[in-house]
Amino acid sequence: xxxxxxxxxxxxxxxxxxxxxxxxxxxxxxxxxxxxxxxxxxxxxxxxxxxxxxxxxxxxxxxxxxxxxxxxxxxxxxxxxxxxxxxxxxxxxxxxxxxxxxxxxxxxxxxxxxxxxxxxxxxxxxxxxxxxxxxxxxxxxxxxxxxxxxxxxxxxxxxxxxxxxxxxxxxxxxxxxxxxxxxxxxxxxxxxxxxxxxxxxxxxxxxxxxxxxxxxxxxxxxxxxxxxxxxxxxxxxxxxxxxxxxxxxxxxxxxxxxxxxxxxxxxxxxxxxxxxxxxxxxxxxxxxxxxxxxxxxxxxxxxxxxxxxxxxxxxxxxxxxxxxxxxxxxxxxxxxxxxxxxxxxxx
Amino acid sequence: xxxxxxxxxxxxxxxxxxxxxxxxxxxxxxxxxxxxxxxxxxxxxxxxxxxxxxxxxxxxxxxxxxxxxxxxxxxxxxxxxxxxxxxxxxxxxxxxxxxxxxxxxxxxxxxxxxxxxxxxxxxxxxxxxxxxxxxxxxxxxxxxxxxxxxxxxxxxxxxxxxxxxxxxxxxxxxxxxxxxxxxxxxxxxxxxxxxxxxxxxxxxxxxxxxxxxxxxxxxxxxxxxxxxxxxxxxxxxxxxxxxxxxxxxxxxxxxxxxxxxxxxxxxxxxxxxxxxxxxxxxxxxxxxxxxxxxxxxxxxxxxxxxxxxxxxxxxxxxxxxxxxxxxxxxxxxxxxxxxxxxxxxxxxxxxxxxxxxxxxxxxxxxxxxxxxxxxxxxxxxxxxxxxxxxxxxxxxxxxxx
Numbered sequence: 219x220x221x222x223x224x225x226x227x228x229x230x231x232x233x234x235x236x237x238x239x240x241x242x243x244x245x246x247x248x249x250x251x252x253x254x255x256x257x258x259x260x261x262x263x264x265x266x267x268x269x270x271x272x273x274x275x276x277x278x279x280x281x282x283x284x285x286x287x288x289x290x291x292x293x294x295x296x297x298x299x300x301x302x303x304x305x306x307x308x309x310x311x312x313x314x315x316x317x318x319x320x321x322x323x324x325x326x327x328x329x330x331x332x333x334x335x336x337x338x339x340x341x342x343x344x345x346x347x348x349x350x351x352x353x354x355x356x357x358x359x360x361x362x363x364x365x366x367x368x369x370x371x372x373x374x375x376x377x378x379x380x381x382x383x384x385x386x387x388x389x390x391x392x393x394x395x396x397x398x399x400x401x402x403x404x405x406x407x408x409x410x411x412x413x414x415x416x417x418x419x420x421x422x423x424x425x426x427x428x429x430x431x432x433x434x435x436x437x438x439x440x441x442x443x444x445x446x447x448x449x450x451x452x453x454x455x456x457x458x459x460x461x462x463x464x465x466x467x468x469x470x471x472x473x474x475x476x477x478x479x480x481x482x483x484x485x486x487x488x489x490x491x492x493x494x495x496x497x498x499x500x501x502x503x504x505x506x507x508x509x510x511x512x513x514x515x516x517x518x519x520x521x522x523x524x525x526x527x528x529x530x531x532x533x534x535x536x537x538x539x540x541x542x543x544x545x546x547x548x549x550x551x552x553x554x555x556x557x558x559x560x561x562x563x564x565x
Numbered sequence: 566x567x568x569x570x571x572x573x574x575x576x577x578x579x580x581x582x583x584x585x586x587x588x589x590x591x592x593x594x595x596x597x598x599x600x601x602x603x604x605x606x607x608x609x610x611x612x613x614x615x616x617x618x619x620x621x622x623x624x625x626x627x628x629x630x631x632x633x634x635x636x637x638x639x640x641x642x643x644x645x646x647x648x649x650x651x652x653x654x655x656x657x658x659x660x661x662x663x664x665x666x667x668x669x670x671x672x673x674x675x676x677x678x679x680x681x682x683x684x685x686x687x688x689x690x691x692x693x694x695x696x697x698x699x700x701x702x703x704x705x706x707x708x709x710x711x712x713x714x715x716x717x718x719x720x721x722x723x724x725x726x727x728x729x730x731x732x733x734x735x736x737x738x739x740x741x742x743x744x745x746x747x748x749x750x751x752x753x754x755x756x757x758x759x760x761x762x763x764x765x766x767x768x769x770x771x772x773x774x775x776x777x778x779x780x781x782x783x784x785x786x787x788x789x790x791x792x793x794x795x796x797x798x799x800x801x802x803x804x805x806x807x808x809x810x811x812x813x814x815x816x817x818x819x820x821x822x823x824x825x826x827x828x829x830x831x832x833x834x835x836x837x838x839x840x841x842x843x844x845x846x847x848x849x850x851x852x853x854x855x856x857x858x859x860x861x862x863x864x865x866x867x868x869x870x871x872x873x874x875x876x877x878x879x880x881x882x883x884x885x886x887x888x889x890x891x892x893x894x895x896x897x898x899x900x901x902x903x904x905x906x907x908x909x910x911x912x913x914x915x916x917x918x919x920x921x922x923x924x925x926x927x928x929x930x931x932x933x934x935x936x937x938x939x940x941x942x943x944x945x946x947x948x949x950x951x952x953x954x955x956x957x958x959x960x961x962x963x964x965x966x
Contacts, residue, residue, distance in 0.1 A: 219666070219718050219744050289825075318837065321820065326723065328701070334676075334759060335683065341762040342684050345610045354763035355825040355955055358672075359702060359723035364956025367820040373834070376820025376958050377731060380671070380703045380723045388720045392735070399738065401818070401841075420682070424694040467666055467719035468710045477716065480663065523701075551707050553719045 220483075221463040226397055227562065229404075229444045229454040230308025231531035232300050235437030235519045236271035239303070241535045244528060247518040255433050255520050258422075262415045268427035271435035271520040272413055282369065290356060290365050291330030292412040296438040297362035298369045301406055305370060308442035308454060310404065312371050315452070321374030321402045323393040324363040325385030325409035327523030330356045332414045362410045362438075374402040382549035383430075383495025384465075385409055386439065386526035387557060391463050393443050403448035408440030409524025430496055430550060435520025439528030458534045458543070461558040468552040469502070478502050481554050487542050488558075492533040494526040494547035503548060530557065537561030569798035571737040571814075573910060574807040575654025577646040577751075580790025580904055581617030582894045585649060590911050596920045596940065598893045600774040600786045605677075605756055613770040616756055617788030617895025637675030637699025640708045642791035642900075643753030647709045650793040656747050657713060659805050666718030666745045668736045669706045669793075670729025670752030672899025675699025677757040702899070705753050705791075717745055723899070726859070728752055730902025730952035730960040733794060734816025740798050751793035754899035761787060767826065773923075775862035775896075777889035778871070778935040780926035782862045788895020792903035794910075811910035812965035814947065815846030821957025828866055828953060832873030838959045839877045839949055846947075846963035850878055853885060853963075854945020855918045857909045859953040860889025861896055868930045870951065875933070886934045886941065892922035902952035906962055909950045913966035918943045 236254035237243040247253065255269040273296075278287035281299035290298065301322065305312065312320060334357040340348030355361065360378035367376050375396045379388035386409025393405035413436035421431040449456055462483075469477040482503065490511045497503055498514060513536065515529045526547045533543045541561040548554045576586055581599030583589030592599065599617040608614035619642070624633050627645055636644070647667075651657060657665055678696045685692035698704065703721040710719045718739070722732045729752020736750035764770045764787060771783035796813060803809075817838040823829040843850060858870050875882045890908045897904050912919050917940045924937035950962045 219739075221744060317822070318819070329723075337763065338680060338683055338759050339687065341610075341758065342680075342687055346762065346765065349762040349766040351763075351766040351768075354766055357759060357763060358725040358955045360725055360954070360956045360958055361825070364820060364825060364958060367822045368824065368957070371822050373819060373822045375818045376724070376956070377818065378723045379720055380701060381706070381720050382701065382703055385703075395738065395742075399742070399845075401845075419686070420694075420697050420700075423682075423692075424697050465718055466663070466716065468662075468714075468716040470662075470714065470716065473662065473716070477663065551711060552716075 219465045223394055223398060223460055225446050226394055226460045227444050227446055227449050227456045228441050228458040228534050229449050229456060230304050230442030231440060231534055232303035232307055233439040233528045233531050234273060234276060234296055234300050235528055236273045236435055237518050241531045244515055244518055244532050245535060248513060253518055258418055262418050263422060266422050266427050268422060269433040270413060270418060273437055289352065291333035291361055293330045293362040293410050294356055294365035297324060297410045298366045300408060300438040300440045301366040301370055304406055304440040304442050317371050317373040319374055319403040320372050321376055321396060322363050322367050322372050322406040323377045323389040325379050325389040325524040325527060326359045326362055327385060327411040328417060329359040330361050331417055332412060333357055335416050381553055383523055384526065384547045384549050384553045384555050385524040387547045387555035394460060394463055397443060397445050403445050405443045406440055407443055408438060409527030410438040411436045411522035411524050433520045435522045437519055437528060439531045441531055456562045458537055458559045459562050461560055464556040466554045474502050478506060481556050482506050488544045489541040490533060490536060490543045492529040492545045494529040494545065495549050497546050497548040500548050534559055568741045570812060571740045571796050572799045572802050572812045573794050573810040574656055574797050574802050575650035575795030576810050576907055577649025577793045578907055579642050579645045580894055580897060581619050581788050592893060593908055593911060593919050596922055598774060598922055600895055606758055611761060611765045613765060613772040615774065616786055618756055619789060634695050635698050637704060638677050638755040639674045639753045640699050640705045643669060643705035644708055644712060646751060646791035646793040647749055650795050651713055651749065654795040656795050656797055660746050662714050662716035664717055664746035665715045667706050667710050667715045667749040668720045668732045670722045670732040670899050670902060671702030671705060672725060672728060672754035673757045673760050674702035675704060676759050677755050680758050709749060715749060724958040725954035725956060726898050726901050727952035727954040727958045727960040728899040728902065730906060730950065730962055731818060733813060733903060733906055734960060734962055736796055737813040740796050748796045749793060750796055751791065752900040752903035753791035754897055755789040756787055760898060769863050771862060775892050776923035776925045777860040777862040777892055777921050778867045778928065778931040779924050780928040782864060784863045785861045785896045788897040790897050790904055791900050792907045811914055814848060814963040814965050815842055817841030817845060817961045819959055821959065823957050825956055828869040830869060832869045832876060835870060835873035835959055836876035839961045842949065842961040842963050848947055848963060852947050853949055854943055855886040855888065855948050857905050857948060857950040858887050858889045859951045860891055862891060871931045871933055883933055886918050886936050888919050888921045888936045890919055902960065906950045906964055909948050909964045913945060913948055916942055916944060
């Protein structure tokens with residue numbers, strides 16, 4: 219599937235990751251070749267070799283009123299805080315705009331899984347008395363996007379995608395199409411993952427510490443997408459344009475080469491590439507990539523299902539005027555995405 | 566370039582009210598509910614012990630033992646409904662693998678099996694890791710894509726109870742705008758302890774079968790199941806001689822930005838979304854014959870939805886029946902939107918408006934026509950199917966016959 223866009227710009231971004239608050243924190247780690255990954259404590263790993271990266275410094279009450287933050291799961295706290303930073307970075311004053319024309323799409327990994335586990339553990343150990351009603355609303359995967367929309371008053375399209383390691387890219391495509399179809403003027407498009415001890419226990423039990431979760435992370439990244447007209451009207455600083463979003467659902471072995479060609483298209487003009495999800499494990503894709511600058515945020519923050527949003531924010535932040543950036547993401551058993559950004563300075 | 570009209574060329578369903586299209590149509594037409602005592606798990610801790618479970622379900626009748634090791638209950642339901650829809654449609658033979666995509670709405674997904682893993686972990690017992698395989702709600706989509714070699718696109722929408730309505734709207738737009746030639750869309754979800762305990766903890770589960778829009782209603786009855794639709798553009802579908810089951814004209818989508826569980830009380834957002842759906846579908850309110858409500862049977866939701874209908878249809882509101890099929894299917898959460906869109910398609914095509922079952926008395930705050938006493942004949946060409954969700958996620962679909 220090829221989506222060509224002529225009308226969509228990036229006017230802001232934000233990230234809260236193990237590297238710190240802000241996309242710059244990730245860029246700094248990349249420049250210094252440092253990582254936030256550490257060994258998973260042995261009481262969680264049971265002695266299996268695995269690494270993880272957690273944003274343990276993150277305090278939701280630094281961004282959200284403590285009473286509200288207490289009612290949110292960790293994913294929602296990440297998303298709500300990051301959305302606030304992205305809105306600020308894009309210099310959006312929601313009260314001066316039509317909030318019904320501003321929406322949010324989020325890619326979500328395991329969502330508020332910690333919240334769900336706490337609710338279930340309460341029930342399984344204490345019956346209905348242990349099933350805390352306060353926890354249940356945030357067990358849904360859309361809790362992060364919805365809590366962010368409630369906190370910031372985003373009344374436009376609101377959607378959450380879970381599609382393995384391409385969750386954030388899937389959400390970004392929704393956001394682009396919502397703007398293209400005239401459903402919204404501004405869309406926040408992000409990705410959120412939380413990581414906790416129980417999740418790591420489950421990943422190790424499922425053998426994923428030997429496969430895709432050798433080094434797992436958490437965090438939230440977000441882009442502010444906007445129609446050209448909207449950006450012009452409010453005098454926004456345009457950081458990049460989104461030109462093309464290509465996606466393939468599945469690459470069966472017998473037609474993988476054909477599918478990879480369709481996905482990647484022409485790479486000759488690309489200056490920088492971000493690699494997300496499991497693309498670095500995929501020789502069929504990797505062998506086709508030109509020898510330009512490759513950026514792999516997993517080396518800093520670990521891999522996670524919706525890591526693509528942070529990677530795309532890093533790509534946009536690193537593009538200078540007129541540079542072309544390609545974000546490539548893959549998941550085991552699909553889907554696959556190739557998203558083109560072009561550095562820009564004005565709408 | 567004019568946009569394509571999106572038609573439905575395949576349908577499949579597997580839920581507590583019917584395990585295939587024929588059974589489901591019979592239940593819809595005759596007002597037969599699938600809500601009954603549950604035996605999927607121990608209901609003794611709960612005030613409500615009923616729901617719309619798929620009874621007498623033997624997975625081994627549908628899947629090989631090796632397949633079952635990696636399929637959650639939700640994956641199984643989704644695959645069964647997809648198989649029905651795709652085999653009836655025959656569409657995949659007419660497109661390259663890259664021209665077809667799949668988008669499913671999901672909810673609790675493999676939580677039912679994952680709960681067993683957690684229960685064992687809490688007891689200090691090492692449980693089979695295969696119980697965790699379907700925990701991510703995208704698994705059903707991927708299983709469908711792999712099994713039917715659908716390679717063009719895969720995504721899973723997870724906006725709780727509006728997930729699968731949005732999946733249908735999104736899939737239809739991908740065809741309407743020329744991005745895809747064929748989309749398998751729908752939703753699948755199952756009963757689980759998490760959702761059953763959760764809704765009971767909120768005290769919104771009726772201990773008797775739910776009675777949407779009735780006086781004295783106490784809340785929802787939960788359900789499970791899957792429904793799938795095959796979507797194609799009309800021209801191509803007609804050229805290949807496909808059977809047309811109906812059409813998806815457009816959808817509206819928004820977040821209320823109000824509260825995680827309570828609907829915005831005036832119904833203004835629901836009204837806005839229905840209007841947006843009609844605008845995107847390029848139809849007027851006068852063309853809408855009836856509305857398949859979200860209609861959960863909770864005291865607040867039903868009043869808000871009734872108010873929204875009054876705002877949308879004005880003085881004509883009383884002449885546009887607002888019905889709920891949830892008293893027949895239960896609230897199937899991530900699959901609800903797809904099951905209800907399919908019910909709407911079937912009823913439109915057959916020329917009737919389904920009855921809202923379990924009438925307990927007239928609620929003065931719900932003073933529209935809910936078809937509480939019997940189904941009605943109808944020559945309507947179009948209907949709206951509403952889906953509301955936790956987080957204030959609202960989707961309205963405009964469905965045609």
